[in-house]
Amino acid sequence: KNEVEQSPQNLTAQEGEFITINCSYSVGISALHWLQQHPGGGIVSLFMLSSGKKKHGRLIATINIQEKHSSLHITASHPRDSAVYICAVRSLMNYGGSQGNLIFGKGTKLSVKP
């Protein structure tokens, strides 16, 4: 079982729809990151959060530490939102040879049709 699970794997939406991407994790964490990977491959950090909720423009990220779950919402989706969205958690335990290294989900591929 992967320590970080994202759902859905793939998502197709019509322009204007409200979108939710989910991330569940099984380890204790100090922070959770939401990242956006463009078709060219570059990755941009959207949010870093350890509790509650953050909003930036049409994007909202929430986290429930007790439930070990986070959601990324996109309101009024647009074709330019088409990308792969990646959830990553900063583990409190040793991972990848060191405490505090990131564990990445496999990503959710979003396609927004005009």
Added chain:
Amino acid sequence: DGGITQSPKYLFRKEGQNVTLSCEQNLNHDAMYWYRQDPGQGLRLIYYSQIVNDFQKGDIAEGYSVSREKKESFPLTVTSAQKNPTAFYLCASTKSKNTGELFFGEGSRLTVL
């Protein structure tokens, strides 16, 4: 503008050759990381460096080597010992190790012919 620059963007290599991927940052970050991305998998850590002249192995360091002679630079060498080197490689940085916002480069796609 501050950021991370990776080069080359695309690289083709024959089996048995070593190749070096460049990663330069002007963010004044202490910590730098190299990740490998394969289709259908999450990013996996190859090496990381917390400070100049120091680096540590990640999950999948076998067949790779790095150096950190300058704060700004963290090149990755994919050696001939790496059995399956065809992948997308991403360099990242944070202000200090394992804290703060992540900054990524645009990636380098290596194909072994």
